[in-house]
Amino acid sequence: MTTKTRDAVKYMRRWEPTIRATKMARMLGVTKARIRAILVDENLPTKVIAKEVFQCIVCSTILDKNINFCSDECHQKHFYLTTGCLQCGSPITMYRRQYVRKAEEGERTFCSIPCKHQWYWDNEPTRMGRWN
Numbered sequence: 001m002t003t004k005t006r007d008a009v010k011y012m013r014r015w016e017p018t019i020r021a022t023k024m025a026r027m028l029g030v031t032k033a034r035i036r037a038i039l040v041d042e043n044l045p046t047k048v049i050a051k052e053v054f055q056c057i058v059c060s061t062i063l064d065k066n067i068n069f070c071s072d073e074c075h076q077k078h079f080y081l082t083t084g085c086l087q088c089g090s091p092i093t094m095y096r097r098q099y100v101r102k103a104e105e106g107e108r109t110f111c112s113i114p115c116k117h118q119w120y121w122d123n124e125p126t127r128m129g130r131w132n
């Protein structure tokens with residue numbers, strides 16, 4: 001048993017009194033029995049003092065179960081986002097991951113092919129040859 005694990009357990013129990021031994025074990029990569037042994041050794045409670053609080057990861061609503069989202073809406077908000085067509089401003093809903101990838105590649109977002117063509121004609125006419 002390393003002092004590092006011991007310190008981490010003490011720290012976690014001090015600052016996150018609701019954390020379960022199972023969770024600490026998982027986070028620290030040691031067995032639950034080991035966590036319990038440290039807690040007992042340090043005269044720290046082995047049982048959680050208060051109920052662990054679950055929150056919606058989007059809007060922070062307190063949940064009574066260990067689920068990540070309070071509603072389909074928040075679920076949607078987390079995985080999707082709405083951006084606008086660069087040409088006409090129409091809202092476009094897409095996967096957040098997809099949006100990030102596009103942003104990384106400097107790819108522009110349009111609602112339709114006509115908007116895409118229009119934008120390039122107006123802004124970068126020299127590149128239009130690529131689509132003709």
Ligand SMILES: [Zn+2]
Binds near residue numbers: 056074
């Ligand atoms: Zn929510």
Ligand SMILES: [Zn+2]
Binds near residue numbers: 086089111112115
């Ligand atoms: Zn458009």
